Structure formats: C-alpha cells, structure tokens
Amino acid sequence: MTKNSLYRLIYVSAMSPGFPNDPSDQDHEIGKIIQSAIRNNRASDITGLLLVHQSWFLQTLEGPETAVRATYDRIRSDGRHVALRLIGQGKVDSRQFGNWNMCAARLSAADDAILATLNRRGVFEPHRLTATTALRLL
Numbered sequence: 001m002t003k004n005s006l007y008r009l010i011y012v013s014a015m016s017p018g019f020p021n022d023p024s025d026q027d028h029e030i031g032k033i034i035q036s037a038i039r040n041n042r043a044s045d046i047t048g049l050l051l052v053h054q055s056w057f058l059q060t061l062e063g064p065e066t067a068v069r070a071t072y073d074r075i076r077s078d079g080r081h082v083a084l085r086l087i088g089q090g091k092v093d094s095r096q097f098g099n100w101n102m103c104a105a106r107l108s109a110a111d112d113a114i115l116a117t118l119n120r121r122g123v124f125e126p127h128r129l130t131a132t133t134a135l136r137l138l
Helices: 023-044 065-076 109-119 133-138
Strands: 005-016 047-053 058-064 081-091 103-106
Touching: 005 065, 005 133, 023 047, 023 058, 023 065, 058 065, 058 133, 065 081, 081 133
Parallel strands: 047 103
Antiparallel strands: 005 058, 005 081, 047 058
16 A cells, blocks of 8 residues: 555544443443454454543544545444544555554543543543544544
C-alpha cells in the first residue's frame, strides 16, 4: 500500500439501549466485538483502537480507504451502536495503530481528569471532540 492510499476514520457512538449495563457483561460483549474486528480487520489490512468509557465508544480505523469505509458501514448497521457521529476522516501518511488489527481500552473514573482536560468542559462529551483531540486521546 502506498502512503497516499492510507485512510483514517474516527467516529463516536453510544451503546444501544440493549447493550448490557453490568460491567462484566459489557466486557464480555466488547470482547466479542474485538474478536470479530480482529478477524475481519486482519483480512482487510485495517488497524485501529476502540476506546470505551461510560456508555460511549470512540474508535479509529486505518487502512485502505475502501476497506475502512466498508467497515464503518458495517458498524453503522450494528445494533449495538447508536448516535454515531463521524469525527474525522481522510488520507494520512502513516498509521498510529499499526500494531493492532483492533485493540480495546476502557477508561476508568480515574481517567476523567484527562478527559476533562481534553474536552475543556469538565464532562466527557465524546460527540464534541475534534478529530485532533480524539486522536490525541486514543
């Protein structure tokens, strides 16, 4: 892949009302998402990171543009995600998450100070993040 064909997409979504409320059940469901993502992303040369906090997902996808857009379309039709908002997309020179076909991280309440600093509002509102701020957080 030439560097001009590398594409990055960043989006935020909320957990659907049907998503488990219990943290251990959430972790199990997120594990299923990651297992499926790793399998699909490896086949499509996509890398990225999924960040989970409270009832929000923040994710970046990197790879060939067609594959990234197709993956995002699948996510948009996945009933576990609602209120999807595209934060940023475009061609990039290099991968930020080249070592992971997909990885997930969950922020804790102790990380709220970091989120408040990035958001400058004191409350984590991922749908208001810019592409630059979201990438810094990820």
